[in-house]
Amino acid sequence: MTLRKFVLAALLLLATPAVAQEAKTYGVPEIAALGTANTLVVRAAFTDSNGQPAGLVSFIRALGEEPRVEVRMPPANEWRQAFPPMTATISAATWRALVEDGVGFDIVPAPPPPPEPGKVDALALCMHPWSVTVETVDALGDVRRAGENACRKGAALRYGFALAKVAVEALPACAALDAGRTRNAVTQLGECALLSGDRAAAAEAYNVWKTPGFARPPGPDFARPLGALFFDQAEVTWPGAPMAKGIFAASQAWVARGADQYFQPRKIIGDRADLVRMQGVIWTRPNAGADYASVPATLIWTRENGFGFRVRSFKPD
Template sequence: MLTAAVIAALAMGQAAPVDRNCRDDRGREICSAEHDAQVEALLGLASIAEESEQGAEVYRARYIDGYGRDMPSVSFERRPGADPVVVVYGREGRRLSGPVLSEVWDRVRSEARFADRVLEPFPTSAPSDGRAPPPQICLHAWVVSLEMANSMPERREVTPIRRRIESACGGALAVRYAFLLAEEAVKSIAPCAIIDAQRQRNHVTILETCLGLEGDRFAAASLWNSRSTGMPRYGLDHKDPGVWRAYLGTNGSPRLDWAGQKVETDRGRNNLVAEFIASKVRETPSLRFTPTHFRGLTARRAELNGTATYGDGEARLIAAYRQTWVWDVNLHEWMLENWTVESFRPMD
């Protein structure tokens, strides 16, 4: 049945208003079976209907960030005959998982009781001078999608499936619960808990970063904390060799291979690599280094992979780079050992 608002809109030749919970920042329709299938394929998720039919008790959230980007999904799962676990589903088949303490599982269950409920809008009074209240503007809001299988909202009977999609613009119970799941996931997966939260937007982005850690993830997380940006963390002037020397490590003697041009650090003059990189940045101010993967090789050795980019007129060039770092047990910091930058090519 058409509502009066829809009939009025059609009569005026306008489209019916769209629930803001069903649109992401790119304007995609996200309250549809087609969108669910796309995200499930992207993240390797079984549908919530399949989970319910298999008897699993599942509390999970999907997230779309403020720019319309599908983020990792967090799922607390208890399958027949198995202990509860938390699983983080990422792109390209990447996954994280960890055991769930009994008190955490109890909290996930209890907080889910009202997570799919819709709150009535809080009444607001008009300004005393009779003017209309100022409009509320909300930009780049995250959107969460909750899905629960075989939950017990009333503690009396099992509900096969519960769902709720909610935008952070005016979001309430679903948004709160979705980010609670992400917070508990970070706490439950040890390498993720190491990541510096002060350098992250929220617990979902922590999990996204954690999905990029490989090998000895404790070492990888430690390296991420100290070398997670392409710009040196010790200063703002990245054209200064002194800043790059600090980035490379106090006692470091790194070797650089820049597309076949090799630079060896002279122990008597421990700044040749730093000077070379600083000169490249001065020559090409748009040069940027973006790390993408961190792999712990051992407890005291790790590898960083990333991309270097710069603009050349209307074209933009890109090159892969790889760094090997070693842990200085005396100074308690990472030192660069090798840095290889491949040849630049036009970006696709």
């Protein structure tokens, strides 16, 4: 096999949609079963660049009910926790628009023309793409399905991510998250799933958490600029280190932990409009060659004295 044929075969394999397994993965009915129950559905299941399920976005219009959006995250495993579905009612205009936008999402584009005689066509490798499977069922029970990955960038991919964006806009707390600080609308929904309680407050605190350089400071020089994100009497304690108190001491302790310790939020709970708890784990290791161990920890954010959310305390549980 020539190099050209090998690469083309690899690209074809990457571009081939995976068999739809959304119902099994996310615990939802098969799309055809919903059609027989007089339920109209438009849904998109996403797979990230690591080949892991990234979320299922469904727009549902059951008989005698208002149209709604439902977002489901992947089931729990050793690396991630389970989250309840996020739902919201959408307007009839939004429903009509997304149905109209989906016309032709399953049309397969014609292949590119062959190269001219004597010329070699350019080859491009596409590795680790996101992918999407879009399914719909209409009032007649007719099912349409198309799968596509980012190597093709065709109609199904564009429609799937457009549906994710509509879902973000329909869920106020999700829409409040800074879209410029996440990869795409699907990851924005995934981050939104972390929020609970007063989700509006939790979203505000999470936006501060996503300040560039805060979650994973690149070096000690960031202590001063990040100081504005700490309360006057903030307290920061890392495993095995003494508590640091005050703006400058706390910010220095936060950035000085190095590459061998970092905090991963797993729940962001809005206790009040001015108080948010981030519950998660500190990943730590004694040296660069050792395995990471997890230590439960809590990061408290408060809004006081006319400021926005700032770190009040951080310590292992």
